[in-house]
Amino acid sequence: MRKYTYTEKKDTRSGFGAGLLEAAKRNDQVVALCADLIGSLKMNDFIKEFPERFFQIGIAEANMMGIAAGLTIGGKIPFTGTFANFSTGRVYDQIRQSIAYSGKNVKICASHAGLTLGEDGATHQILEDIGLMKMLPGMTVINPCDYNQTKAATIAIADYEGPVYLRFGRPVVPIFTPADQQFEIGKAWLINEGTDVSIFATGHLVWEAIIAGEKLAEQGISAEIINIHTIKPLDDAAVLASVAKTGCLVTAEEHNRLGGLGDSIAQLMAVNNPSPQEYVAVNDSFGESGTPEELMKKYGLDSDHIVSAAMRAIARKMPALKESF
Amino acid sequence: MQKQLKPKNPYKTAMKKDIQELEKIASQVRRDIVRMVHGCQSGHPGGSLGCADFLVALYFGIMKHDPDFNMDGVGEDLFFLSNGHISPVFYSVLAHSGYFEKSEMATFRKLGSRLQGHPTTHEHLPGVRIASGSLGQGLSVAIGAALAKKLNNDKSMVFTLHGDGELQEGQVWEAAMFAPHNRVDNLIATIDVNGQQIDGPTSAVLSLGDLHAKWEAFGWDVMEMPGNNMEGIVDTIEEAKRRSGNGKPIAILMHTNMGHGVDFMMGSHKWHGVAPNDAQLELALAQLEETLGDY
16 A cells, blocks of 8 residues: 655645636636636736737626637637636536537636535635536536646646546645646546545545545555546546445545536446445535634545445445344 | 716717618518518527617628638627527528528527537537527627737637626626726627516516616726617617727627517517517518518
8 A cells, every 4th residue: 555645735726826827827818807806816927918808707607607718719728717616506507508518618617616615604615616517518527636646737737638527725835746747637536546445536535535544544445546637537447346346436526416526436336346335535515614624524524434435335235244234 | 876878879980881781681580580480480589670770780791700700700790699599590690791691590509500509519510609698608608709809919809699688697797897907908708788588577576776886897998889770779889889899899789679670579578588480480571671682
């Protein structure tokens, strides 16, 4: 088992800001739009370097999505920036008609996703965005796990032709992926090999899954941990190959259990290889105010909950062992 | 202060011969509209007929455009139809411009057609640059395209068409606020003021108030245009083009009769989304000269 360590913590939104600047340096067609949240989206460096390629839209997210769609006509590659809630639910029909159905090359970049937005509370803590976006035909959905991966993903989507939803967050989290990584859309990333249970995690839950793997190892359980940074298109082959080996699985995400990563994987498994699966996700509720740590614990999204979910999954594939857990 | 409709044609420049040519095309487009809607027994004839003169003027008299279609349209004038339900008039004008075969109009709203009920890029119909139908989104898209032209140092123009009922959508006013603030002055947005929407007159459903004053207050250069007078349309839009590039986007309030050209469809919301039967089709076609050949 590979041991993961870190020397620094950073917010994934800062990875987006750094990636946007780098993507813009590499491709002069990259432009950015923001709905009055420049600081929150870490767009300052881009604006300083490329002021003529930045559009301040004001508090008008519907208009922002339409303008982004229009900018593609003429060859621009627009990156929109606002909170995840205002990037999806608020503008669903604009994305559906003007971007997804119209096949426009818009990158919808969404910060402050999930509970870890914290104290602002449930009005701003969207837990349904992955579901909303993955249901749109042709939409790619990406939820990277740390600063480096978010930066790499931001650079990668500029080179990809088609609409993308890129989801990231506000809290500082450990940086454990390489700074020089090549981000491959749709390619799951094996974090640790294992034989007893597969843990598929996305976003902030990937680090929690790593910690959970260490806790499970202390109990003699070998967990295979896979980072699903791209929820759509899902890396079907990687998921199926892992569960073929382990026989059971856990999915972990900072999202409603309805419609998220867990459901995508459950659908894949139901059709191909029905297997015991446990969800680590928000149980169909809204969030509330609190610190990110408090919220992740209360809503069952930390390493301890992944450990117990893994135990339940293993017990279900081996009924005789149920008693011992 | 409610501004009254201006005299028939305050911006006279168009050549009489050209105007007659455009009127002939418009008559054929109107025949296509009623035949398309009759052919599938669905669609929106009223607004399509009302806007036939405007679209003909744009595509055959004003816009610089290439029927050898290229999505980015660099160096071309672009048109965005925001009120996508008047797709029949859009399709007819595109077909007669040479974007696709006229015979394809027979497939309108039928299974497997590129001529969907509302325009879309999804089926790759040449001439369409954005899907529309869910109302209120076209002005934002057009602003984006106009900004791209500025970034590309492309001096051509962006034109749009919106329904008046469509102005009840909030996104229109987000876009209306954005364009003047950002000096999007390569944009000419036209509003089809026919005073009708599905459930009745706009004045009864949800009053639009003083549209001239509203657009002016948002910072637009506002003009009025008789929408069923070809000479008036051409002259007004040519004047609008002369006014462009001065820091302000231009809004044209275009006064039309819903159903214009077919007497029993005129001036009523009842033909907003209803297809004529066989007898009504004959009655309508008898009023519209076939000038370019039916599809």
